[in-house]
Amino acid sequence: MTVPTPVSGDDAYAKLAELGLTLPSVVPPLASYVPAVQSGNYVYTSGQIPMVDGKLPYTGKVGGDVTAEQGVEMARICALNALAAIDALVGLGRVIKIVKVTGFVASAEGFTGQPGVINGASQLLGDVFGERGRHARSAVGVSELPLGAPVEVEVMAEIA
Template identity: 85%
Template sequence: MTTPVSGADAYAKLAELGLTLPSVVPPLASYVPAVQSGNHVFTSGQLPMVDGKLPQTGKVGAEVTPEEAVAAARQCALNALAAIDALVGLGRVTKIVKVTGFVASAPGFTGQPAVINGASQLFGDVFGEIGQHARSAVGVAELPLGAPVEVEVIAEIA
């Protein structure tokens, strides 16, 4: 991984990767997509929404393959970046501090860490060294709207 000079390079890296930031996913209930507290931004849990819809629902290891779930986790991460950008701008990001991933898991599915690698890899691809983070990957029975994956992020900002 390369180290960007600043979080502002994230925009160029996204373009290089052929990615554009989506619109911020509107909240499904009484919360906001992201909040700033001091020099940190905390995102709400981001679902793998594309154009306002979940492209796939179900449990990983049953209706959703692990490979499809990795792609969903990557979309969650992209949605989290959109929430951060809308609040403070990606140029202010100095570190992705913590990623928490939730995987709606079929009984016996234990590949949650590999699924959440989809999000972790995106942060590394976009931010280089400052995208390396602490992480939790948790298997859960259900997620909102039947989503297979949900990701939340804590980012440090300047």
């Protein structure tokens, strides 16, 4: 079995461009916290909701007002917002590993597809960082999220 060559941190910018993605502006905090914080060789993002240009594209619960497919796209946006927060703090070029992703899905009663929804975030991180984007993860169903967001994602990254 061959092990893929790791992508350097600077290649994350090239990979984003190749995917047709640009980092958005950092989503301003909704309360008393910062978008990301560094501790030692790790950066932890605050929970990122799928804000696009200051608005939520969808509100409501996945499996109800929001389809699972829309939830997957919202999780991708959350991950992109998390990358923007990391980039603003330390630069994506310093990321050597995505360590952990925690995803929260506002879920309609009976909806059990949280892992599939959070795959949207995991896939984006894998697309951008390759093997270095593979991570541990939790996908949790919740009753409500801030502003009625359907999804929220936190990312922990190891940096050089």
